[in-house]
Amino acid sequence: MNVPTDLRYCTSHEWVRLEGDIATVGISDHAQHELTDVVFVELPALGREVDSGDPTAVVESVKAASDIYAPIGGEVVEINPDVEADPSLVNTDPYAQGWIFKLKVKDVAAVEGLMDAAAYQAHIG
Amino acid sequence: MTQLHSTPLESAHLELGARLVAFAGWNMPVQYNSIIDEHTAVREAVGIFDISHMGQLFISGEGSMEWLNRMLTNDLGELEIGQGQYSLMLNEQGGVIDDLILYRCGQDDFFLVVNASMTDEDHAWLNQHKPEAVSLKNDSTQWAGMAIQGPEAEATFARAVPGEIMPSRNSMNRTGEGAIVCRTGYTGEDGFEFFCPANQAVGYWKRFLEAGAKPCGLGARDTLRLEMGFPLNGNDLSADRSPIEAGLGFFCKLDKGDFIGREVLAKQKQEGLQTKLTALRLTKPGPPIRAHYPVQDAKGHMIGELASGALSPSLKAGIGMAYLPIEFSKLGTELQIDVRGRLFPAEVVKKPFYKKS
Known part of the structure; x- marks a missing residue:
């Protein structure tokens, strides 16, 4: 499984890329592999305030719907229209074109509390 | 948690990297790689499903035909030897106990394929109502089953078991090696269901794979059957819904004579749903x-x-x-x-x- 070293990860398999105070969120290669064919992504409303751990988006495969949790608190400032139009991007390019939403983060330091690539790699075994 | 049953093909599924899930008390492959790819293979080429979890009941003895005709909704009188039909078994209230496929193997000799989740209940219900002269055997654990489905199913059959005759639609054959081949399925595509003794299952499975069938799991089986509007017992059929309500009136022959649940169906037909x-x-x-x-x-x-x-x-x-x-x-x-x-x-x-x- 591909686990890029420049990202942070949650136990619930979201990844975070922090640039300034903007955190881009998606799901890991491991998660997309477990879900298999992603057929629908439900995006959050722009401007929604979320706390860390809030169900914020939904990714659905043929068999199941899975909540995507906010890795850290913030305001939803951007959503990815491309994954709405072509949900399979979550499978084919989970760390780039398959991103799901961006948060304007209140507490940038909270990202440091998430797993780094080595810890996440150990988590998924 | 109760122990899950394993089909004779479980090791073959694991070798292929299948994801196994609990279904009706069995550890079954839900998918191998992609439900969508598996679904598409059946619509466009050919796929193979493990259906060993389904129940196999054998009924024989004098009066079997007459008795089964009172237990089931469809008319067995229409069946030639070697033919099969879809039918329903109802409770006294006209609710569905199970839907099944029945094949007439001989004058008074029948083979029933029933839902995995209902095999024990079906067997108990039939046993409770059966006359002494009729023999009823639940051979579900000794038999394995595979469904080979898709436009290329017939060609796959010819490659995998050369020399054997493919039965015509809704009919069955016994192969030279004692397997039962039924030209039926649950996908809306041409295809057949192949039943053999459990210890021969892996051998046949590999032959069908080598002949071109793509392994498919329960995920694709569900999307394929739903696209055809075929009901799934437990979801679309239940003990408190009649087959008339389920849109299966075609398989309920109210004029064939009495059967369990008939009065309720007749009343529903008369009064409307x-x-x-x-x-x-x-x-x-x-x-x-x-x-x-x-x-x-x-x-x-x-x-x-x-x-x-x-x-x-x-x-x-x-x-x-x-x-x-x-x-x-x-x-x-x-x-x-x-x-x-x-x-x-x-x-x-x-x-x-x-x-x-």
């Missing part, structure tokens, strides 16, 4: 719709819930079936499906959802 299993489809692109999602009328009144639902891989649209008050079952009726609090417009459509172009 209150509710009906209704096929619906999302009218715009949307999320997959799933069993138990609430169904509303166009004004936002709750009128039922989905019995089955999926994002159809062939149609790329949400499809489902729900028991709805009869006034909402007319083609074109506007409905709404509640997906996690968001409403998606749908309309009543005709079954099957999917038709071969």
Whole structure:
């Protein structure tokens, strides 16, 4: 499984890329592999305030719907229209074109509390 | 948790990297790589499913035919030896205990394929009603089953078991090696179901794979059957819904003589139905719709819930079936499906959802 070293990860398999105070969120290669064919992504409303751990988006495969949790608190400032139009991007390019939403983060330091690539790699075994 | 049963093909599934899940008490492959690819293989080429979890009941002895005709809704009198038919077994209230396929192997000799979840219950119900002269055997654990389905199924059969004769539609054959081949299925495609002793299962499975069949799991089996509007017992059929309500009146021969549940069906036919299993489809692109999602009328009144639902891989649209008050079952009726609090417009459509172009 591909686990890029420049990202942070949650136990619930979201990844975070922090640039300034903007955190881009998606799901890991491991998660997309477990879900298999992603057929629908439900995006959050722009401007929604979320706390860390809030169900914020939904990714659905043929068999199941899975909540995507906010890795850290913030305001939803951007959503990815491309994954709405072509949900399979979550499978084919989970760390780039398959991103799901961006948060304007209140507490940038909270990202440091998430797993780094080595810890996440150990988590998924 | 109770111990799950393993089919004789479990090791073959694991070798192929299948994901196994608990289904009706069995550890079954839900998918190998991709449900969509597996679904597409069956629609366009050929796939193979492990159906060893299904129950195999053998019934024989003088009077079997007459007795079974009183236990089941379809008319066995229409069957030549070697032919099969879809039928339903009802309780006294006209509710569905199980739906099944029955094959007539001889004058008074029958082979029944029943749902995995209901095998024990079906056996007990039949046993409780059977005359002494009739023999009833549940050989489900000794038999393995595979469904080979798709437009290339016949060619796959010819390559895998050369020299054997493929039966005609809805009929069965015994092979030289004692396997039972039935030209039936649950996908809407041409194909056959192949039953053999459990210890021969892996050998045949490999022969069918080598002959070109793609391994397919229960995930694809479910989307394939739903695209055809075929019911799944436990979702679309239940002990408190009659086959008339489920839209299966064609398989209930009310004029064949008495059978268990007949009076209730006759009354429903005469008085008309209150509710009906209704096929619906999302009218715009949307999320997959799933069993138990609430169904509303166009004004936002709750009128039922989905019995089955999926994002159809062939149609790329949400499809489902729900028991709805009869006034909402007319083609074109506007409905709404509640997906996690968001409403998606749908309309009543005709079954099957999917038709071969």
